[in-house]
Every structure is written in structure tokens, then in C-alpha cells.
Amino acid sequence: MNYNKKTVKDIDVAGKKVLLRCDFNVPQDKATGAITDDKRIRAALPTIQYLLDQNAAVIACSHLGKPVATFDSYVKKQAEKGKDPASITEEEWKKSLAKLSLAPVAKRLSELLGREVIMAADVVGPDAQAKAAALKPGQIMLLENTRFEKGETKNDPALAKAMADMAEVYVSDAFGAVHRAHASTAGVAAYLPAVSGFLIQKELEIIGGALANPKRPLVAILGGSKVSSKIGVINNLLEIADTIIIGGGMTYTFLKAQGGSVGKSLLEEDWLDYCNDMMKKAKEKGVKLLLPEDTICAKEFSADAEPILVDSMNIPDDCMGMDIGPKAIAAYADAVKDAGTVIWNGPMGVFEFPAFAKGTQAVAEALSNSNAITIIGGGDSAAAVQQLGYADKMTHISTGGGASLEFMEGKELPGVACLLDA
Numbered sequence: 001m002n003y004n005k006k007t008v009k010d011i012d013v014a015g016k017k018v019l020l021r022c023d024f025n026v027p028q029d030k031a032t033g034a035i036t037d038d039k040r041i042r043a044a045l046p047t048i049q050y051l052l053d054q055n056a057a058v059i060a061c062s063h064l065g066k067p068v069a070t071f072d073s074y075v076k077k078q079a080e081k082g083k084d085p086a087s088i089t090e091e092e093w094k095k096s097l098a099k100l101s102l103a104p105v106a107k108r109l110s111e112l113l114g115r116e117v118i119m120a121a122d123v124v125g126p127d128a129q130a131k132a133a134a135l136k137p138g139q140i141m142l143l144e145n146t147r148f149e150k151g152e153t154k155n156d157p158a159l160a161k162a163m164a165d166m167a168e169v170y171v172s173d174a175f176g177a178v179h180r181a182h183a184s185t186a187g188v189a190a191y192l193p194a195v196s197g198f199l200i201q202k203e204l205e206i207i208g209g210a211l212a213n214p215k216r217p218l219v220a221i222l223g224g225s226k227v228s229s230k231i232g233v234i235n236n237l238l239e240i241a242d243t244i245i246i247g248g249g250m251t252y253t254f255l256k257a258q259g260g261s262v263g264k265s266l267l268e269e270d271w272l273d274y275c276n277d278m279m280k281k282a283k284e285k286g287v288k289l290l291l292p293e294d295t296i297c298a299k300e301f302s303a304d305a306e307p308i309l310v311d312s313m314n315i316p317d318d319c320m321g322m323d324i325g326p327k328a329i330a331a332y333a334d335a336v337k338d339a340g341t342v343i344w345n346g347p348m349g350v351f352e353f354p355a356f357a358k359g360t361q362a363v364a365e366a367l368s369n370s371n372a373i374t375i376i377g378g379g380d381s382a383a384a385v386q387q388l389g390y391a392d393k394m395t396h397i398s399t400g401g402g403a404s405l406e407f408m409e410g411k412e413l414p415g416v417a418c419l420l421d422a
């Protein structure tokens with residue numbers, strides 16, 4: 001995939017209507033609907049501010065959560081959950097939609113920008129159309145949740161065209177949604193000149209750069225829960241990395257494949273052969289593949305379980321691996337010391353429990369001390385680095401969990417592929 005794409009700076013937006021796809025999929029309090037973290041809204045500000053400064057008329061849009069776009073499918077979904085279909089009312093469905101309105105986002109965005117954000121009552125309906133037509137340069141409006149339209153997730157060309165018809169230029173800054181081929185993330189680019197905003201630009205520059213032309217040696221640190229959810233990432237990084245470091249829950253399938261005893265650790269029997277193949281392939285390619293020499297395990301999966309240090313190949317039958325041990329920490333820190341680039345996806349242990357966060361913390365510390373370009377991808381990895389206080393010490397923390405994973409898998413991202421090549 002070509003990661004070199006035109007940006008807002010490569011196109012004239014002055015006085016033009018710009019459809020801006022943002023990622024305003026913010027977490028909300030279940031009971032009150034209040035936005036509990038406005039990080040994603042803040043992340044969109046540089047592009048929005050730039051467009052407004054350029055005197056564009058900004059028509060922002062985003063999805064929020066997973067609304068069910070038609071009453072029929074709502075009834076079906078509720079029935080699957082065991083509800084009596086006859087008891088389900090249209091009112092109840094409409095209430096479920098109202099909970100996922102972007103109106104609270106418009107309010108917060110307005111506070112952050114210090115100017116009015118005009119909220120549309122629909123996506124491409126009469127209210128959105130009228131407000132978009134009347135929108136003046138330097139003004140900003142927000143369309144309603146794009147997933148209120150059933151054509152959104154199906155990438156319906158009619159919906160994409162209706163959105164495009166309101167604007168003259170399309171800017172995508174929703175990195176968190178670029179792995180989805182939806183009407184507002186990809187389809188719309190068929191009808192308008194399409195460029196990236198600053199968020200996507202940075203992701204492409206740093207992650208794309210590291211994948212396409214890394215500063216070597218390239219060290220990939222892979223952890224997290226399962227081998228099976230990281231197959232694509234392992235496959236792709238094995239092709240480009242000089243060293244691969246394994247940690248987290250996926251470790252034990254590798255260890256077992258090597259003839260180790262893993263006790264009650266997370267184990268995926270179906271992937272044992274795959275792990276052996278990967279170790280063989282790494283050897284053939286001259287890629288160093290490191291497994292932890294020692295392991296911190298516990299008798300039960302709990303925050304106050306007693307941490308027990310063991311040799312990784314001999315985890316006792318009544319124990320499960322929870323974190324990498326001190327020898328592994330030293331070896332892994334040494335492996336990243338002289339790296340040119342480090343790509344990290346997946347925590348080294350159950351970092352949510354402080355007693356088992358030491359491996360993840362030590363790796364974060366090692367990265368913060370290295371001169372390498374350091375890139376963190378994956379939702380939980382980003383959360384771990386933030387929670388442990390290393391966020392500002394990294395070169396780049398990807399803003400998209402699923403999107404960054406697919407990026408690292410080397411997959412084509414529809415929301416990027418649809419943008420104009422630079």
C-alpha cells in the first residue's frame with residue numbers, strides 16, 4: 001500500500017465546503033451519557049482549526065457506538081437476546097438511537113473551539129442538507145451519527161454520494177476508522193477530491209515509514225493476550241524486523257511448542273504448530289526471536305495473587321504465567337538499547353494488576369531510555385503506556401487500536417487507500 005498521501009496542506013480549501021470525517025467515537029457514562037474522555041475530540045482540533053483558519057466551511061461527521069439503524073433489525077437483535085418481539089416498541093428503538101446522538105460531542109467541541117458548532121438533526125436528511133447549504137466559510141457544523149444511516153456500514157454508494165453532494169472536498173482524519181470500508185470513511189472519496197488530515201498524516205508518516213523503510217535495527221515487541229489475535233502482525237513483522245521479542249499471554253503457546261511445561265497458563269493448542277513454524281522461519285531468515293527465560297506466575301488470576309518466579313520452561317502445574325521475569329527484562333532491555341526503531345504491540349503481562357505490571361513497565365522504561373523511534377500500537381498497549389506514565393516519552397502512540405493492528409499486519413486500509421496519492 002502507498003502510504004504517501006496528499007494532506008489538507010496540498011489542496012485549496014479556502015472558501016470551500018469541506019466534509020471532514022473525524023473519530024468522535026468517545027466513551028460515555030452509561031447512566032448519564034456524559035462524555036468520560038474527550039481525548040478523541042481534542043485530537044481532531046489541529047485539523048479543524050487549520051480548516052477554519054483557511055476559511056473553509058467545515059461539515060464534520062463521525063460515527064458513535066453501534067446504533068441499530070432500522071426498527072426491523074432492532075427487533076431482530078433484541079429477539080436474539082431473548083426478548084419477546086411483540087413487546088418491542090418503536091419508541092424504545094428511538095430511545096436507543098437518541099443515546100448515541102453526537103449532540104454532546106458538538107457541545108464539547110464548541111467549548112474546546114470557543115465557537116459555535118451547528119448540530120444537524122440527521123446525516124443526509126433535510127436538516128443536514130439545509131444547514132450545509134447555509135454554512136458560511138469559517139463556520140463549522142456536525143452531522144448526526146453516520147451509523148444512523150443503514151447504508152453507512154454497507155458502504156452504500158447512494159449514501160456516500162449524498163454526503164459528498166453537500167461538500168467540495170473530503171478530508172479524513174478518523175484514523176481509528178480507516179480499517180473500515182464504510183460510506184463516510186471510504187465510499188465518499190469516489191465523489192470528491194480526498195486528502196488526509198494531520199492525525200492520519202502522522203500515523204502514515206511514522207508507522208508507514210517504520211514498515212516501509214525502517215531505521216534499523218528494527219525490533220518488534222509482541223505481547224498481549226493471544227497468539228491467534230496476533231497472527232497477522234507476527235507474519236508481517238517477521239518479514240521486516242531484525243529482532244522479535246515475545247511476551248504476554250502468547251508466550252506460553254510458544255514455550256509449549258518448544259517442549260516446555262506451561263501449567264495453567266493461557267494456551268492455544270491449535271496454534272502450537274504455527275509457533276514452531278514461526279521459530280523455524282525466524283531462524284532461516286536470520287531474525288532473532290526472543291522468548292522470556294523466566295516467568296512470574298501465580299496460582300490464581302487475581303490482583304492479590306502471590307507472584308512466583310520460575311524458569312519459563314518449567315511452570316508448575318498449579319501455576320499460570322502472568323508476567324515476564326527479571327532475566328527476560330534484562331535481555332529485552334538489552335535488545336532495544338541499540339535499536340533504530342521499536343514497534344511495540346501487546347503488553348508483556350497482566351499489567352492491569354500492579355504486581356504483574358513490572359515487565360510491561362520495564363519495557364516502557366527501556367524504550368523511554370533508547371534513542372530509537374518508538375511506536376506503540378494496539379488499544380491495551382497504548383493504555384498501558386499511558387497508565388504507567390510513559391506516554392510523552394514515546395515517539396508515537398497510535399490513536400487507532402484496531403486500525404493500528406491492521407496497519408502493522410500490512411493490510412490495505414480502505415480509508416487510506418481511497419485518498420489521493422501525493
Ligand code: ADP
Pocket residue numbers: 223224225226229247248249250266321322323345346347348349350351352377378379380381382401405
Ligand atoms: P493490544 O490491545 O495492545 O493489541 P491485546 O488486546 O492483545 O493488546 O492484549 C492485552 C491484554 O493481554 C491485557 O488485558 C493483558 O492483561 C493481557 N495479558 C498480558 N499478559 C497476559 C498473560 N500472561 N496472561 C493472560 N493475559 C495476559
Ligand code: MG
Pocket residue numbers: 378379380
Ligand atoms: Mg486489545
